[in-house]
Amino acid sequence: MRFKIGEKVGFLREVGGGIVQSYKNENIVIVEDETGFDREFMESDLNSIHGDQSNILTDNFDINDVIEETVTYEEQLGDITKHKDSWEIDLHTHVLMDTERGMSNGQLLNHQLIEFKRFFRKAREKNIRKLVVIHGVGEGVLKAEIRHFLEGKEGLEFYDSDFRKYGKGATTVELHYR
Structure with a gap:
C-alpha cells in the first residue's frame, strides 16, 4: 500500500484527481474524484500530489510559484x-x-x-x-x-x-x- 487514506492523488490515464478513501485490495484504490464519486483505480494508475499542487492544473497557475527555473529561452x-x-x-x-x-x-x-x-x-x-x-x-x-x-x-x-x-x-x- 503506497497511498495513505486522505492523500491527494492525480490520475495518470485521464484528467483530474481526487482523495484516497480506502483500498479494495492490495492493488485497487478507491478514490473520491472531484465530483464526489468514489471510483476504483489500479494503484499504478495514480500518482501522489505532494503539498498543495492543486493550482498546477488550473487556470490560476502562477509561474512564480515554481521555485526552480529549468527552461531558459x-x-x-x-x-x-x-x-x-x-x-x-x-x-x-x-x-x-x-x-x-x-x-x-x-x-x-x-x-x-x-x-x-x-x-x-x-x-x-x-x-x-x-x-x-x-x-x-x-x-x-x-x-x-x-x-x-x-x-x-x-x-x-x-x-x-x-x-x-x-x-x-x-x-x-x-x-x-x-
Whole structure:
C-alpha cells in the first residue's frame, strides 16, 4: 500500500484527481474524484500530489510559484526552437531533463506540464502567434492535459499539428491578440 487514506492523488490515464478513501485490495484504490464519486483505480494508475499542487492544473497557475527555473529561452536550445512568429517545444522527458531516474510517471507528467505552462506564458508575453507543442503519442495523458489547459481560453485555437512532420504526437496552438 503506497497511498495513505486522505492523500491527494492525480490520475495518470485521464484528467483530474481526487482523495484516497480506502483500498479494495492490495492493488485497487478507491478514490473520491472531484465530483464526489468514489471510483476504483489500479494503484499504478495514480500518482501522489505532494503539498498543495492543486493550482498546477488550473487556470490560476502562477509561474512564480515554481521555485526552480529549468527552461531558459535562448535562440536554440534543442528543446525549444524559436522562429520569428512561432515557437516549438519538445516535452519528451529525455529532452527536458538529464535523468528520469527515481521519478514516478506522475512526477514526470507534472514536470512536463510545468514546462509547458511556463513556455505558454512566455510565448503569450512575447506575443508569439503560433506554438507547436510536441507531446508524443504514448497513452495520450500529456496531450489530454495540455488540451484541457487550453480549452476555454480566449484568443486561441488548437489542433493536431501537421501529420507529415510530427505524426500524431504534436498540437499546434494559434494565439490571437487584439
